Amino acid sequence: MASPRLTIRNLSVEFPTRVGLMQAVRGLDLTVGREKVGIVGESGSGKSMTARAILRLIPPPGRVTADELSFDGIDILRASQRQMRSIRGQRISMVMQDPKFSLNPVLTVGRQIAEAYQVHHERALTMLEAVRIRDPERVYAAYPHEVSGGMGQRIMIAMMLVPEPDLLIADEPTSALDVTVQLQVLAILDDLVTQRGMGLIFISHDLGLVASFCDRVVIMYGGQVMEVCDAGDLRSAKHPYTRGLLQCLPDIDRGGV
Amino acid sequence: MIRIEDLSISFGTGRNAVHAVRGISANIAANESFGLVGESGSGKSTVLRALCGLNANWTGRIVIAGQPQARRRQRSFYKLVQMVFQDPYASLHPRRTINNILAEPVAIHKLGDADRRIEQALSEVGLDSHFRFRYPHQLSGGQRQRVAIARALILEPKILLLDEPTSALDVSIQAEILNLLRRLKMQRDLTYILVSHDLAVVSNMCDRLAVMKSTS
Ligand SMILES: Nc1ncnc2c1ncn2[C@@H]1O[C@H](COP(=O)(O)OP(=O)(O)OP(=O)(O)O)[C@@H](O)[C@H]1O
Ligand SMILES: Nc1ncnc2c1ncn2[C@@H]1O[C@H](COP(=O)(O)OP(=O)(O)OP(=O)(O)O)[C@@H](O)[C@H]1O
Ligand SMILES: [Mg+2]
Ligand SMILES: [Mg+2]
Numbered sequence: 001m002a003s004p005r006l007t008i009r010n011l012s013v014e015f016p017t018r019v020g021l022m023q024a025v026r027g028l029d030l031t032v033g034r035e036k037v038g039i040v041g042e043s044g045s046g047k048s049m050t051a052r053a054i055l056r057l058i059p060p061p062g063r064v065t066a067d068e069l070s071f072d073g074i075d076i077l078r079a080s081q082r083q084m085r086s087i088r089g090q091r092i093s094m095v096m097q098d099p100k101f102s103l104n105p106v107l108t109v110g111r112q113i114a115e116a117y118q119v120h121h122e123r124a125l126t127m128l129e130a131v132r133i134r135d136p137e138r139v140y141a142a143y144p145h146e147v148s149g150g151m152g153q154r155i156m157i158a159m160m161l162v163p164e165p166d167l168l169i170a171d172e173p174t175s176a177l178d179v180t181v182q183l184q185v186l187a188i189l190d191d192l193v194t195q196r197g198m199g200l201i202f203i204s205h206d207l208g209l210v211a212s213f214c215d216r217v218v219i220m221y222g223g224q225v226m227e228v229c230d231a232g233d234l235r236s237a238k239h240p241y242t243r244g245l246l247q248c249l250p251d252i253d254r255g256g257v
Numbered sequence: 258m259i260r261i262e263d264l265s266i267s268f269g270t271g272r273n274a275v276h277a278v279r280g281i282s283a284n285i286a287a288n289e290s291f292g293l294v295g296e297s298g299s300g301k302s303t304v305l306r307a308l309c310g311l312n313a314n315w316t317g318r319i320v321i322a323g324q325p326q327a328r329r330r331q332r333s334f335y336k337l338v339q340m341v342f343q344d345p346y347a348s349l350h351p352r353r354t355i356n357n358i359l360a361e362p363v364a365i366h367k368l369g370d371a372d373r374r375i376e377q378a379l380s381e382v383g384l385d386s387h388f389r390f391r392y393p394h395q396l397s398g399g400q401r402q403r404v405a406i407a408r409a410l411i412l413e414p415k416i417l418l419l420d421e422p423t424s425a426l427d428v429s430i431q432a433e434i435l436n437l438l439r440r441l442k443m444q445r446d447l448t449y450i451l452v453s454h455d456l457a458v459v460s461n462m463c464d465r466l467a468v469m470k471s472t473s
Contacts, residue, residue, distance in 0.1 A: 019387045043397055043398070044397045059394070097425070148297055149344060171398075175425055180296075205425065
């Protein structure tokens, strides 16, 4: 692995609430190079907040602190608004966990792609096809509420790939997709990492998926990193929480068809 | 309990019409759990929304609990039938606290005992009571999904329409929710339709299933 593109040291994200301070992320360390890094962990463990902190998208009154949060030498915590705007979407893209919520409800899918990235009709259609949208012309002209859950998710992925980012953060990007389409989408992401040297942070609650797709796996619990291991070594992970997760896997497999 | 005959659903008219569902039929018995699977865009959510009275552009026949259904549903219908939407964010009012989101249906249907019901509904989906004072945007994705499930359960409906209810949940919490559904099926004589792209979940949870195909 070449020198990391993204370096995070001792990241914390906190929210004051009426019942005290909510520590969503507590002292997280992470580096990401030109590789696929998976983040897994139970619901509420701080995966999405980690992702949002990288793009400085933590909503107020949330507080972010870190000893270091840097991307290609840029100090994210101290970058100007203008610098952040050029990083977001251009150099670092993020597929949010609620795909339809992050689309603009009053613009057609096609216009959103065209306006955000100055691409032409043809290119936009090609992108929709790449994520296996069956009738790209119709979807191009559709409003977000007129597409299905899985279509919305694929549209977001297509949009985030247009600017050819150096780092893609994908927050549960395939949770609404069936296995076949999921594999096709993962293949696209994999190509970008291996051929163009993109870095990928892949957030998922699905340990099996992350273990088979990613190079390294970060396991979070209660806002902290419990364990980081190479995907291949996951089966021999030591932390009790990871072991617990692993034990859940065969259960699901057995129920499978 | 739920009878669907030759149900077709389309959006728009003329050349731009989208025929999302074409002539499906199904007969789901009381206390049955029925799975609905099929590729993305095949019309699963559209069917559930029509059953729930949220979409008027359908033809065919829908009979629920012996009553043929009109395009519009009365308030009492939602005491009987509740839906968990695929997109929890869009289905939770952004400016209401979780407490208000859960209290509202209890008040509308005059069930009383709101406090106890809210506590119970939250604990059943594994959320402790301090979440009552949060807003939807202050929750994680999986926490929001569980609030949406709690809201559907709080009225103790006889029929649940579940659209990918555990897609954002890790295995352990998913297992808790699925156990809860199994228990309710036994204790409250619940009937449910479960949409999921996860075949393991459907085969574990459903007595029978139907596969939908895209029409376009
Ligand atoms: N605005 C906020 N105010 C208070 N707490 C918050 C706020 N936003 C998030 N949290 C809390 O921070 C914790 C971490 O949230 P995060 O969204 O990172 O979880 P996650 O790991 O992505 O979970 P999921 O798998 O359910 O999406 C959660 O317990 C959540 O309730
Ligand atoms: N309001 C609408 N206007 C126009 N077309 C619509 C509308 N709602 C849904 N559709 C179309 O109907 C089809 C079925 O959508 P639906 O949401 O039912 O799919 P689904 O099976 O639930 O898919 P997914 O698994 O991706 O959620 C899709 O092609 C969608 O674009
Ligand atoms: Mg999340
Ligand atoms: Mg759907």
